Amino acid sequence: MNGPQAALAPLDDADRKLVDGVLARQLRPLAKTITLIESQRAEHKVRAQAVLEALLPHTGGAMRVGISGVPGVGKSTFIEALGLYLIEQGLRVAVLAVDPSSSLTGGSILGDKTRMELLSQRTEAYIRPSPSAGSLGGVAEKTRETLLVCEAAGFDVIIVETVGVGQSETAVANMTDIFCLLQLPNAGDDLQGIKKGIMELADLVVVNKADIDLAATTRAQAQLKTALHMLRPASPNWSPPVLTLSALKKEGVAEFWRTVCDYRATMEKSGEFEARRRHQAQAWMWDLIDAELRSRFRRHPQVRAALGGLTAAVERGETTPSAAAQRLLQHLN
Numbered sequence: 318m319n320g321p322q323a324a325l326a327p328l329d330d331a332d333r334k335l336v337d338g339v340l341a342r343q344l345r346p347l348a349k350t351i352t353l354i355e356s357q358r359a360e361h362k363v364r365a366q367a368v369l370e371a372l373l374p375h376t377g378g379a380m381r382v383g384i385s386g387v388p389g390v391g392k393s394t395f396i397e398a399l400g401l402y403l404i405e406q407g408l409r410v411a412v413l414a415v416d417p418s419s420s421l422t423g424g425s426i427l428g429d430k431t432r433m434e435l436l437s438q439r440t441e442a443y444i445r446p447s448p449s450a451g452s453l454g455g456v457a458e459k460t461r462e463t464l465l466v467c468e469a470a471g472f473d474v475i476i477v478e479t480v481g482v483g484q485s486e487t488a489v490a491n492m493t494d495i496f497c498l499l500q501l502p503n504a505g506d507d508l509q510g511i512k513k514g515i516m517e518l519a520d521l522v523v524v525n526k527a528d529i530d531l532a533a534t535t536r537a538q539a540q541l542k543t544a545l546h547m548l549r550p551a552s553p554n555w556s557p558p559v560l561t562l563s564a565l566k567k568e569g570v571a572e573f574w575r576t577v578c579d580y581r582a583t584m585e586k587s588g589e590f591e592a593r594r595r596h597q598a599q600a601w602m603w604d605l606i607d608a609e610l611r612s613r614f615r616r617h618p619q620v621r622a623a624l625g626g627l628t629a630a631v632e633r634g635e636t637t638p639s640a641a642a643q644r645l646l647q648h649l650n
């Protein structure tokens with residue numbers, strides 16, 4: 318067979334069962350498939366790709382929601398409240414995480430499913446902690462693939478959580494339809510502390526813990542609105558709103574979800590919803606190509622033989638970085 322389908326690996330019986338189980342919305346095959354995706358073993362990677370390709374026609378149906386904020390802002394409290402609210406609306410919810418700390422140190426900031434105890438007991442919910450092995454790029458990659466598997470398993474909403482540190486926020490914004498930033502009521506006092514780059518990613522900003530100090534919350538809301546106004550919005554059709562809520566008291570959750578649905582409707586009308594997904598899929602492909610090229614380059618025997626000497630020569634100022642780079646890259650020809 319010719320065309321893009323030609324590279325499809327055949328599914329063996331066990332993997333066909335996994336695919337069927339996921340499509341039948343069974344949790345055990347879902348968990349097994351995600352474990353296969355997270356495996357570092359070469360033969361598992363081949364099988365995982367075959368399973369993913371079989372599932373791909375059944376993906377795309379969920380609303381993909383990214384949620385970020387510094388540790389302690391109330392992400393897990395909010396996601397639990399939101400998840401339970403969505404279940405009440407008759408929806409099924411998956412919660413995934415991209416935690417850079419878990420890949421760097423083996424420890425994790427986002428912790429595990431015990432953080433969302435009520436939600437994790439619901440059969441309409443599936444909570445998966447961040448993969449712990451590999452670079453941030455590797456962790457994000459596996460989370461993207463896990464997101465697709467959850468879509469094939471019929472989840473209506475997929476929440477991807479990350480911490481407000483490092484580059485994981487860009488990774489999550491690049492795999493979701495809407496990126497929401499949680500802030501504390503004192504955020505406005507220290508706008509310098511909010512990284513401009515992160516504000517630029519936000520489609521929606523939420524001031525949490527409004528129950529503690531309403532005046533401070535309202536002040537923070539106004540200051541965040543001003544700060545957002547100074548940025549160029551990503552879409553001409555959407556200015557990121559600033560909402561307030563109390564995750565603990567479950568106040569503002571319905572309004573949050575209404576805003577997410579408004580955003581989706583607006584983006585769908587303008588064609589930006591599908592455009593964002595198409596762009597994300599392309600960028601994802603290029604990320605993978607870049608990562609693979611980099612890894613092949615580093616594994617190349619002649620590059621490996623020359624790398625130490627040339628790096629040292631660049632450090633000592635004996636050769637220029639560009640000359641050294643050219644000499645190393647020549648080995649790939």
Ligand code: GDP
Pocket residue numbers: 386387388389390391392393394395525526527528529562563564565566
């Ligand atoms: P995460 O690290 O961002 O996941 O934050 P958590 O959800 O674990 O919340 C950190 C702490 O803030 C916990 O003690 C929560 O009970 C508390 N918290 C979360 N949301 C609220 C809220 O809306 N109001 C108040 N008063 N406390 C909250």
